[in-house]
Amino acid sequence: MTQIYLDNAATTPLLDEVIDAMVVVMKNNFGNPSSTHTLGQEAKTIIEETRRKIANELHVSPAEIIYTSCGTEANNLILKSAVEDLKIERIITTELEHKCVAESVENLKNFKNVEVIYLNINEKGDVDIEQLQQLLKSSDKKTLVCLMHANNEIGNLLDLDRVADICKENGAYFHSDTVQTMAHLPLDFSKTLVDFASCSAHKFHGPKGAGFAFIRKSTHLKAQIHGGTQERNLRAGTENVVGIAGLGKAFEIATDNLEKFSSHIQEIKDYAIQRLSEKIPGILFNGRSAESDKSLYTVLSVSLPSQNPLIGLQLDMKGIAVSQGSACSSGAAKPSSVLSKILSEETQQNTTPLRISFSHKTIKEEIDALVNALVEILRL
Structure with missing residues (x-):
């Protein structure tokens, strides 16, 4: 794999x-x-x-x-x-x-x-x-x-x-x-x-x-x-x-290589935002994640329209490593300290956070694979 x-x-x-x-x-x-x-x-x-x-x-x-x-x-x-x-x-x-x-x-x-x-x-x-x-x-x-x-x-x-x-x-x-x-x-x-x-x-x-x-x-x-x-x-x-x-x-x-790397990564991040928006209705971008002038180009934080504490594990089983942005305790998903401060109770209860972060080695095909895997897991 x-x-x-x-x-x-x-x-x-x-x-x-x-x-x-x-x-x-x-x-x-x-x-x-x-x-x-x-x-x-x-x-x-x-x-x-x-x-x-x-x-x-x-x-x-x-x-x-x-x-x-x-x-x-x-x-x-x-x-x-x-x-x-x-x-x-x-x-x-x-x-x-x-x-x-x-x-x-x-x-x-x-x-x-x-x-x-x-x-x-x-x-x-x-x-x-x-x-x-x-x-x-x-x-x-x-x-x-x-x-x-x-x-x-x-x-x-x-x-x-x-x-x-x-x-x-x-x-x-x-x-x-x-x-x-x-x-x-x-x-x-x-x-x-x-x-x-x-x-x-x-x-x-x-x-x-x-x-x-x-x-x-x-x-x-x-x-x-x-x-x-x-x-x-x-x-x-x-x-x-x-x-x-x-x-x-x-x-x-x-x-x-700062200019070359940052340009490539920003392009990858923009592509990820576009593909996720197209394929996952109801997805939320946390903080300023989707705003290129107010967010670091390497980080994209999203809330998926499903409460699924195992989604990080399911992605890992498909060969995709991301941060789920939550910690599991006694079978219950708890939002991170950051997200718990900025997301409403309703959003926390009805969504699953993911942090997707990129490097100059990330390619668009990898973003496509992530999006396809999420569509399959979420059964969209």
Whole structure:
């Protein structure tokens, strides 16, 4: 059976070029980057050259790129260090953030007595920016604004520049979870003045276990993991040289081909919207999924006109991998935390959510196969 992979927002397959780059390092560059001998310094050169290239692409200093194991670690480092080192008293965020942000914020609320304010969200999943502005103007509490660039379930895009400007005008720090947009959208942090951002290599065809945090030097954050001077004293521990090499290669391929890849994927997404609309009467597109100017081109969230908690399994049996967007517990389908905030009770009870996510390797024939499988399962 031919496998059709349409769950690229969860993870992406490694590119051959990335595998090749990692194999070379595995074979030849096993030295510890902290060692002063030649083998160690060769490994050190790999991680610093990769750091420099990433920094150049984002228009920041290499010292502001801190390697981590993933986006989750990067977000934890930023949030917890901000509270401990910057003495943040208040976090303004939303209930639509990725779990690693949401649970970190809740932890800080419960154990560090940080005030947490959740911004209003409309039925399309849009953040109330005017409310943010008013909150920042109405208090002089030291504040961190934490809003993701693109929602990982519905793809809604945040106006990063506008929020960054509002935060700067009001003396607040701004952290954006950019895991879904890093290497998928052009980011220039010399113009878009976020203080912190995060990255995970496996979202753009790099390896799992490699990522980075962007931490603006002027913020002076400190480490959460201690025991060594690695990563500018911000993350102790021997660096994952192989993973960093894979991260760098994947980042380079993605950014060098950004226009070509994004154009292709947007065409695939538009085709999926068209075919699904034609063949599945009553289908709903969640959030801003179907709006190309307001949604990330890699993500399409839909609600199917049938309550079927097993549809993800049925598609998997046909060789099609997607995210169902729900978790099964005791035989009952529960909507995701994001969809439960934006969909009406009636919609939640009478539809089944799917998140379809694309890469530059996705082709129209795979979309046709998905649509045909859904028609068969739904018996339309």
